[in-house]
Amino acid sequence: MKPSMLAKLDQLANRLVELDELLMRQEATSNMDSYRKMTREHAEIGPLVALYKDFQRAQADIAEAQEMLQDPDMKDFAQEEIEAGKDRVAGLELDLQKMLLPKDVNDERNIFLEIRAGTGGDESALFAGDLLRMYTRFAERNRWQVEMVSESPSDLGGYREVIVRLVGNGAYSKLKFESGGHRVQRVPATETQGRIHTSACTVAVMPEADEVEDVNINPADLRIDTYRASGAGGQHINKTDSAVRITHLPSGIVVECQDDRSQHKNKASALKVLAARIKDVQLREQQSKEAATRKSLIGSGDRSERIRTYNFPQGRMTDHRINLTLYKLDFIMDGELTELTNALAAEHQAELLAALGD
Numbered sequence: 001m002k003p004s005m006l007a008k009l010d011q012l013a014n015r016l017v018e019l020d021e022l023l024m025r026q027e028a029t030s031n032m033d034s035y036r037k038m039t040r041e042h043a044e045i046g047p048l049v050a051l052y053k054d055f056q057r058a059q060a061d062i063a064e065a066q067e068m069l070q071d072p073d074m075k076d077f078a079q080e081e082i083e084a085g086k087d088r089v090a091g092l093e094l095d096l097q098k099m100l101l102p103k104d105v106n107d108e109r110n111i112f113l114e115i116r117a118g119t120g121g122d123e124s125a126l127f128a129g130d131l132l133r134m135y136t137r138f139a140e141r142n143r144w145q146v147e148m149v150s151e152s153p154s155d156l157g158g159y160r161e162v163i164v165r166l167v168g169n170g171a172y173s174k175l176k177f178e179s180g181g182h183r184v185q186r187v188p189a190t191e192t193q194g195r196i197h198t199s200a201c202t203v204a205v206m207p208e209a210d211e212v213e214d215v216n217i218n219p220a221d222l223r224i225d226t227y228r229a230s231g232a233g234g235q236h237i238n239k240t241d242s243a244v245r246i247t248h249l250p251s252g253i254v255v256e257c258q259d260d261r262s263q264h265k266n267k268a269s270a271l272k273v274l275a276a277r278i279k280d281v282q283l284r285e286q287q288s289k290e291a292a293t294r295k296s297l298i299g300s301g302d303r304s305e306r307i308r309t310y311n312f313p314q315g316r317m318t319d320h321r322i323n324l325t326l327y328k329l330d331f332i333m334d335g336e337l338t339e340l341t342n343a344l345a346a347e348h349q350a351e352l353l354a355a356l357g358d
Contacts, residue, residue, distance in 0.1 A: 120199020129158035137335025144168030
């Protein structure tokens with residue numbers, strides 16, 4: 001293990017001792033904010049320090065076994081202990097490296113999932129509907145809550161654009177690599193000659209800000225328009241100006257929301273989506289700076305980047321970033337994404353470990 005990592009682990013072990021002493025003091029709970037921060041820090045570094053102690057014990061066991069090599073009667077036993085100890089040290093070292101990796105502060109956040117039809121006209125809109133169902137089924141499997149925020153249905157079914165909010169632990173961590181271009185190859189229902197068409201949708205996965213105030217939005221930078229909602233919703237929704245459109249003038253980001261009958265609720269929802277979009281832009285700017293210094297295996301996060309192809313005639317899905325092809329398209333379109341999301345997370349972790357080694 002690199003000396004810099006060992007020094008970091010020693011530092012964390014000392015910090016845990018310090019926290020133990022601070023938390024045992026009588027006055028520890030006099031400042032509850034400080035107390036909560038210390039208990040949170042203790043919970044975070046405790047398992048890492050425990051693993052580091054296991055690592056140190058394994059190294060000490062190897063040293064003891066090497067001393068036994070001097071005894072002819074113990075030589076074979078000592079050699080076995082050394083080999084077993086080396087395997088254990090290697091495993092513990094990898095686990096420690098993984099625990100030392102920087103954590104994505106957004107991993108546990110809820111998300112806004114935005115799907116937009118791209119090239120391919122009506123077929124693209126139908127595919128946007130299929131993608132929404134895929135992600136909704138995945139959310140149900142994870143027992144997440146799904147809330148419709150905004151929808152723009154197409155004439156033949158599907159969506160020109162749709163935004164949903166997924167509420168659940170680890171939503172962003174599981175779906176953060178879904179942003180990008182999704183391409184479909186299949187015979188559309190409207191195709192009489194049986195020809196395969198190619199169309200595309202773009203997906204954006206945006207972590208929800210804790211509060212709108214987390215993102216610095218100047219009210220003077222907003223233009224807020226109200227209008228009558230269109231589409232389904234009954235007579236009342238079409239007779240009042242309940243729909244809201246918010247334009248963020250500096251960035252040009254436009255958010256519309258007409259899902260609720262209440263103008264106030266639609267405005268609140270639109271502001272949440274706007275905050276998430278601005279936060280998303282900031283995240284992508286940060287990612288592009290990081291990608292400039294090292295090649296990203298999972299992709300740049302650029303919306304225009306084609307990340308995946310769904311080939312219906314062959315029943316296969318290919319993720320182009322990690323060269324993964326799965327011949328189980330029916331299951332994937334029904335929301336069975338765990339194998340795919342795990343593979344993307346593992347590749348990302350391998351990339352971070354390589355950077356840590358550098």
